[in-house]
Amino acid sequence: xxxxxxxxxxxxxxxxxxxxxxxxxxxxxxxxxxxxxxxxxxxxxxxxxxxxxxxxxxxxxxxxxxxxxxxxxxxxxxxxxxxxxxxxxxxxxxxxxxxxxxxxxxxxxxxx
Numbered sequence: 084x085x086x087x088x089x090x091x092x093x094x095x096x097x098x099x100x101x102x103x104x105x106x107x108x109x110x111x112x113x114x115x116x117x118x119x120x121x122x123x124x125x126x127x128x129x130x131x132x133x134x135x136x137x138x139x140x141x142x143x144x145x146x147x148x149x150x151x152x153x154x155x156x157x158x159x160x161x162x163x164x165x166x167x168x169x170x171x172x173x174x175x176x177x178x179x180x181x182x183x184x185x186x187x188x189x190x191x192x193x194x195x
Contacts, residue, residue, distance in 0.1 A: 125184060
């Protein structure tokens with residue numbers, strides 16, 4: 084997290100389901116972090132795989148289609164299908180993350 088003054092940082096109030104606060108507190112203690120830092124860390128871990136991914140035409144990755152003699156742009160239908168698949172993968176990743184992160188400590192297979 085950046086070293087901005089506390090009053091300059093973004094704030095967001097979240098309503099937690101019963102028991103989630105205790106789970107966050109236990110996880111924070113195990114990782115020697117504050118509860119806030121634990122939540123921020125979990126969100127960063129969740130978001131990092133998707134942060135810079137965009138299958139759109141403006142993707143600024145290291146691949147340059149102009150240098151690829153075999154490059155053929157995706158037709159709009161294929162691009163739409165790819166976006167739908169990516170959305171499904173994101174939804175599945177979020178569901179799995181939530182199942183893992185909020186599972187009972189001894190039922191998830193995680194070490195304590």
